Amino acid sequence: MKVAMLSSIAWKTPPEKYGPWERVVSLLTEGLVDRGIDVTLFAAAGSKTRAKLHAVAPAPYGEDKNLDPKVWECLRVAELFENSKYFDLIHNHFDFLPLTYSGLVDTPVLTTIHGFSSPKILPVYQKYNRRSFYVSISNADRAPGLDYLDTVYHGIDLENFTFRASPQEYLLFFGRIHHDKGAGEAIEIAARAGIKLLMAGIIQDEAYYRTQVAPYVDQDRVQYLGVAGPELRDKLLGNALALLHPINFNEPFGLSVIEAGACGTPVVAFNRGSMPEIIQNGVNGFLVADIDSAVNAVSKIRDISRRECREIVAKYFTRERMVENYLKIYRQIIAITKKADRRPWGHYEVLSERPDHKIKRIQVRPGGRLSLQRHRRRSEHWKKK
């Protein structure tokens, strides 16, 4: 099976710092390579992969302001589709633009919809609904009126997360510093619980950081640590009493939630978006409605089995599980869309079809025998290979 994997080119695949789409694409790609799948990864130059790398943009546009994102987006999508005949399937992780090329090629296109940036982009997904294949990253993120083949949860590489049975005495906020992620709410919850709060993540909204976060950061009871690389991330997540995840939007999936779980750390999350699909209330964390109930949940956090937190991730949210789920979907799509019909005796391909005639190339295996058919007019020309 030959798969073209279309990543985002805002950052390298995998990303050096931030870049959740690129991170998931990398985990999936390397997992497919491990299973012997022939994958060509369309990603920014400098990306690291054991698949074949096909880079069109000379650098990620997030790193080089001389690159016009619109220009390099369409150039590289075109490059992929111009090579589509070499692939059995195109797996698109790059939002709506590639869909608009999908009607011009025969290769089936699967799109993982990593979230809707705005309802204004829905018309593209509506047009290609049922003409292309969609996968959602949680049931919560499905748009009404679109047909999805399946939901595939993101998976992580368990080896990168150390299980820690005995946490230290702090709570953790881990994510973009932005109203959506509830950084301010996390500060209030920790203060009322009377427990120290560590915070890590990119400052996505400067004004929000300045007014809602910075005034409380004393580097003692509230500490902001900047962006955490893989090693610090593993320690921060694993040693926390709990991850606070008081989101203010319907988050389509929570990577940091499963990363915490992999370390054995339970999560206290506002019950929105995909959270009830990741957290079993009282088992690997608590789903809460507001700050009051979050504070209450923190007081009961030691009732949660840290071993169970890790086991839930190991069962539902590993890279292996994600790869297997996608492989199953790839096989299903290829079976649905195959152009040439394979039969026990060989296969045939329709070269041309008109109202008054049809031209096929038929190949019969040695010893094979065609099923008997009758046509009013028929002309054959046989050639021995």
Add this chain to the structure above:
Amino acid sequence: MKVAMLSSIAWKTPPEKYGPWERVVSLLTEGLVDRGIDVTLFAAAGSKTRAKLHAVAPAPYGEDKNLDPKVWECLRVAELFENSKYFDLIHNHFDFLPLTYSGLVDTPVLTTIHGFSSPKILPVYQKYNRRSFYVSISNADRAPGLDYLDTVYHGIDLENFTFRASPQEYLLFFGRIHHDKGAGEAIEIAARAGIKLLMAGIIQDEAYYRTQVAPYVDQDRVQYLGVAGPELRDKLLGNALALLHPINFNEPFGLSVIEAGACGTPVVAFNRGSMPEIIQNGVNGFLVADIDSAVNAVSKIRDISRRECREIVAKYFTRERMVENYLKIYRQIIAITKKADRRPWGHYEVLSERPDHKIKRIQVRPGGRLSLQRHRRRSEHWKKK
């Protein structure tokens, strides 16, 4: 000949106010319809045409802020290319995005490059150079390294511009109020020439208007009249002593310059961009280097024959001339790219080609006769229509 014409969808085609690309597309489309060409115009809903209108966007995105331009641009380009087999040629007036779909269809694509908004967009034109066809709107606007089939100047409808032999005592600035167009320079030239200045055009740069224009507008010696519709435009252009066109950029073409000429009004222009291709110095205006020489040119403006100004436009810059030039190019492209080979006896089409065999569908006209050929192996199946 069936032509798909791809306009911009920022505004309706033709535009109600501003919209130079949409204006040129409209003039060309209607001119082709007059010559019996089967044109399908891909433009925003609400566009007015005698061609077939294929609107995808529910409104021009310049008029409806609920429409995401990127979404509707790619949706409608896709719609055109998905229908490409119904056309002999696609004529793209919509910048670089459509080129990235052109490699996926057999229909040839001609792109009129209406100017380069930035050197950052050049990589797309470079990739599709020689794989697609380019026309420049002036020789001055050609990018080094790109191959152009031809230059086709924009044309106007002479009937919309009244020739006026005896002008009134004012100079005119007609264009976007922006540094590029030299609105400030026009004010200085008129002041130093001691002649009243009328100004019309959209305020594209508010800060520029506030600091460089508004302080001089006294509605007596310097009058700003807002945006001029077709009727006022005809009067303003026709009654002016001269059009001042002291541009600060290499303008790829100057529609207002030929519109002035059509009314008999000479133009004093800075000698940049396409100006020397439109203005013959001393014949239908003056090409000048700076404000000093512009003031000097204004003092000699009555030496210019207003009749000659109109005649130059009638000879080189009419809609008819533009339509004929494009038609010639369309025929040339279709001849170069035809897929099915047409012969005196009929035509043939290659359905499949492999190293060891080839499959053709051949159609012979009644009374026609194939040329004699010999093949080592050959199988035929004939069918009477």
